[in-house]
Amino acid sequence: MSTTVPTNLAEWQALADTLSFETRAYINDTFVDAQRGATLSTVNPATGEVLAEVASCDDADAELATHAARQAFDRGEWSRRAPAQRKATLLELAALMQAHRHELALLDTLDMGKPITSALGDIDGAIGCLRYTAESIDKLYGEVAPTGDQHLGLIVREPLGVVVSIVPWNFPLMMTAWKIAPALAAGNSVILKPSEKSPLSALRLAQLSQQAGLPAGVFQVLPGYGHTVGKALALSMQVDCLAFTGSTQVGKQLMQYAGQSNLKRVYLECGGKSPNIIFADCKNLDVAAQNAAAAIFHNQGEVCIAGSRLLVENSIRHAFVEKVVDAAAAMQPGDPLDPQSFMGAMVDNTQYQRVLDYIRQGQEEGATLRTGGQPLDSSGLFIPPTVFDDVTPAMTIGREEIFGPVLSVFGFDTEEEALTLANDSDYGLAAAVWSQDIDRIMRVSRKLHSGQVYVNNWAGPDMTVPFGGVKQSGNGRDKSLHSLDEYTEIKTIWMALQT
Template identity: 40%
Template sequence: MAPAAHSPSPAPAPEPRRYDRLFIGGAWVAPRSGRMIRSIDPSTEEVWAEVAEADASDVDDAVAAARSALRGPWSRLSPTRRGELLARLATLMRRDADRLAEVESRDNGKPLRDTRGEVLRAADWIAFFAGAADKINGEQIPFRPDALAYTRREPVGVVAAILPWNSPISLCSWKLGPALAAGNTMVLKPAEQTPASLIELARLVEEAGFPDGVVNVVPGFGAIAGAALVAHKGVAKVSFTGDHRTARKIMVSAADTLKRCTFECGGKSPYIVFADADLDKGLTVATHSAFRSTGQSCSAGSRVFVERPAYEAFAERLAARAGRIRVGMPLDPRTHIGPQTSAEQREKTERYIALGLEEGGRALCGGGRPASLPRGYFVEPTVFVDLPNTARLAREEVFGPVALVIPFDDEEEAVALANDTDYGLVGGLWTSDVTRAHRVAGRIEAGLVSVNTFRPVHHMLPYGGFKMSGIGRENGLEVLKEYTEVKTIVVELSSEPPGDPFAD
């Protein structure tokens, strides 16, 4: 008898990549607890990296290092020199874009072409604020003819940046660039789900030649390292991107020392399509706006309002386009969108899909796991119809690849539906009527409103939310106000002796 055939043994999984040091005070130090965070590759559900976990004592060390740098070598550098260091960092990020993108894709599941683009754009952000560093000016005030009054803009101090898991390097650049340009020092805490790419970025900070302690990176869990950081008396400002419920907790904690806070929180963004619009272009942008980054974006165009004459055809075409999106492995160049970043996020999205069906909605496409991807946190792009704006699927942030299309009858109803939400981050409308464009854009309650495009985020454009979508602004020269204190100085010029109000 011929011997039985044997299937080859599967190749053993590679050993997890190790990042076993924190970056504190310009040195690579072991976490005091010795604990490590296990980073899961969301496309395989396997541990791909182990990252040092900071606790409260490590946070103390990082804040002390940042305060020392603030009062020491960093304060003695000219603004132009600060800008040169930021420009050097931007150059290094461009040089290492492929490596940084690969790490971020392994960490959060985004396709490699997306993460590489984000790294390159992050370098643009850093370069923009490099140029702004020596252009932060005060003002002279004509207070009195015999006095000189002027203002100075000074750094607020140590800035704690609490980063999200959906775009760590990109959103880090939104905070790092303006904070350092204004002369602050920083402690960065990446999300526990995606801790590796900020360690890689810290290596470039070190190579760029920043003084020790100007930038510190302490990966850790929000309830431990994050809580210690936002409560720390040595921290002057907290900049946070994430869920509004976490922002509330940060605000309560920060209140003890009256810290400044900047929050960029969630959204339930309206995407309004009038029947007179270029529907082909509007459809292309709607598909991208709803499903890019697997829907894991605070500004995803997840509520699509279409004027009734165009509604049915637009919804069907959007579903057809969504059905053609290639869901796949992040490192595959053919992939359009990857998995959700965590098992918890996938389960949340699946609950909302089930809820949409329970509430009477109809899924025109998607609703499940791609058949070809039995492992990983994958969800098919899903388009719902037949639900009102009062449904939970319309009111609550899913943070997954789910869009809801809702009809409207006239401009007044479109505005009312768009604004009937607790959020106000971005909004957009499509129309060929120029007067309607300005009229409706002015009435949408959101920090960024776009006409015949959607979410044109750029380092030159201020960005932030109304209502529960946040406090303060990021990007543009406007953000420099968030990272500076205004000091007023008055110098008496008169040689006349002052009058004595207590003389007889």
């Protein structure tokens, strides 16, 4: 595929027309149809076009894959390979992803409706994650315990075994990289279950992993539904760890499956209803308003850390909301293949109708609709930026995760009231504070019940810091060196020495 970056809609469409899709599962180094022959349709939500019929795996395929993964782990071709050698293979995979960057971005854009510019950023993030984690693995040391001269205590880290990564549809390849990069770098065998709504880039990644030289059974991809192949993998006695990003409801089910089977580790990154707090002493309200709009409307609002609750000090609320509405006017949805489109299409009709239902409910419960609210008159699944003001904690749109381009604005008068509003949520994935008062920034940041707090920005962190939530937003951490902790086991070796 050409390395020249397309610059307009026509060029991206022409490139999309050249794509072919791998539709089979990838099990034990071989692309195969589902054992029972089932398929699922993957659809372009911007056009309604069926892109491909993809293998829909179930328990029979899960059994084959988990057996192959366990055998691969026990053989040790990867699990006992020197970290520097694992690093070299993963860096080769990253290089192949870079060489196919445009293709991978197109697959995610066509599959789930995200704008191509956003998809390119996701692919860059996935490549960066793989490179960062690969480069880290041969720089981590074990420990020697402080003992007397009659003993030697060694503390070593070993791979867990078989890891199942279940990833969502909103950032298909980037979320995949966040899960599989540390798991593979640590020496585990990994089975990837992509969302049934966006499996195409995962299957292309399987082809690239084969080309990079990952041994048979070390990385496998099983497309299919959560209630079939996902459940089978979660209940498998061969699996040692589940790493999941998705809804809180499914995360709870996975924890139950782990308890019903072998007490496998479960790491969850689940839903969010993140507060974005604007104090009146914020230095640049124009910048804050632009960020507040992007925090909810990026990726059509289909973002776990979307800044969906905007908390604004009442003395500036009216003027600030006007700025947000003005910013939203430049973020309208359009053809996902057009580099000028800020937003694309909702992933499927189910999600589209769900968001419209929330919008209706917001109006019925008395929130003030400031902009948006009506779907575009189009054959695609497009919903414009929607802003509700005068939202209260009792309103459904102010409490539940909508996962769409719907912003709920709350007013507050004091710092204490802002904190009460912010923390009044089942979720705790992200939060932001906009202020120039460093004392306030530190007070509020420490009191927010959130896995991460952004100060005078939204979602700025890179690979060097961990990502994850508290409360019903989950318990695991992606990114940074901390992600490697989840895919390794600590072993103590205690030696008695002759003196």
